[in-house]
Amino acid sequence: MKTIAKALAGAALLLSVAGTAxxxxxxxxxxxxxxxxxxxxxxxxxxxxxxxxxxxxxxxxxxxxxxxxxxxxxxxxxxxxxxxxxxxxxxxxxxxxxxxxxxxxxxxxxxxxxxxFVKLIEDESDEVDHGHGQKSAGGGHMHGEGNxxxxxxxxxxxxxxxxxxxxxxxxxxxxxxxxxxxxxxxxxxxxALTKELQTKAAPLKGASIAVQHGNSIYLLKWLGVRTAATVEPEPGVAPGPAHLAEIIGDVPKQKIRFIVYATYEDPAPSRFVAEKAKIPLVKLPFTVGGTPEANDLFGLYKDSVDRLLDGLAGRERS
CATH class of the missing domain: 3.40.50.1980 (Nitrogenase molybdenum iron protein domain)
Incomplete structure (x- = not known):
């Protein structure tokens, strides 16, 4: 009887633990x-x-x-x-x-x-600044709500x-x-991390870069980085030779320091521009898991800032 009682008690305990879990x-x-x-x-x-x-x-x-x-x-x-x-x-x-x-x-x-729950950046204002008040559309997402x-x-x-x-x-x-x-x-x-990274990223403020696609606009705006050119003329549209040549020509004019692309993107067109213009190509994690360092949201922001600073220093990151 004691054995049966112990077994029943054990079963009840297991059920209780399972129920609690x-x-x-x-x-x-x-x-x-x-x-x-x-x-x-x-x-x-x-x-x-x-x-x-x-x-x-x-x-x-x-x-x-x-x-x-x-x-x-x-x-x-x-x-x-x-x-x-x-x-x-x-x-x-x-x-x-x-x-x-x-x-x-x-x-x-x-x-x-x-x-x-947040204010969106309007796609129609997601424009490339060419200086002297001249702007052209670039990298928008064609979403009515915003980027x-x-x-x-x-x-x-x-x-x-x-x-x-x-x-x-x-x-x-x-x-x-x-x-x-x-x-x-x-x-x-x-x-705390946001304040720390803003201080660390201070050299990036005002720097001009090129982007493959307009998917980093919130990151760049937060850090005060200027988007001077977009490699993709329209979302998902491969750039033609004339557009690539225009961007290569804009690099010295706009003092473009480097080009960024997201982990999920094929960097071939950006690599072509980077090699011809002799500027670094930098991969950004874009989201959690995009790079080994971006293993959570804190790592995402840390690694993004580190990679942008490397680009500013003339170093490639892939």
């Missing part, structure tokens, strides 16, 4: 892009059961294809965390329709679009972190203390 991690999250998956983990901590990430740093976040696995993950998600502002319009709506999960439908608490690559500015992420904590609390009130503490820690650390 299940209760401690109640939320299943679907993140569209790496920066928001990283933020969810930082704020959610032990309350997050699982985070499914739809894209990686090697993927163009605007051009994903639906897969059965992603549809299944959406179908069971309690919360979807995406950028919005048109970034995922090419693939997310069809995924949501096929997943048929009312909890994460637009307007529901389970749908969190980060761009709704969606808001993760480039840590000040945006700090605001979004606070809003995400509120949404997690609304979905999981029992985790309020965890979400509040984690958000406070994250925001304080990011605030």
């Amino acid at each position: 299940a209760k401690a991690a109640p939320l299943d999250v679907f993140a569209c892009v790496p920066e928001w998956a990283s933020l969810v983990k930082a704020i959610g901590g032990e309350r997050i059961a699982n985070v499914t990430l739809a894209t990686s740093a090697l993927d163009n976040p605007e051009g994903m294809k639906p897969t059965p696995g992603l549809i299944a993950s959406l179908g069971k998600a309690n919360l979807i965390v995406c950028t919005g502002a048109g970034l995922e319009d090419g693939w997310l709506p069809s995924l949501l329709e096929r997943a048929n999960n009312p909890a994460i439908a637009k307007g529901k608490p389970g749908s969190f679009m980060a761009s709704e 969606p690559h808001i993760q480039g500015d840590p000040n945006n992420v700090r605001v979004i972190a606070g809003q995400l904590a509120k949404r997690l609390i609304a979905l999981d009130p029992e985790g309020k203390d965890v979400y509040t503490a984690n958000a406070k820690t994250f925001i304080n650390q990011l605030t």
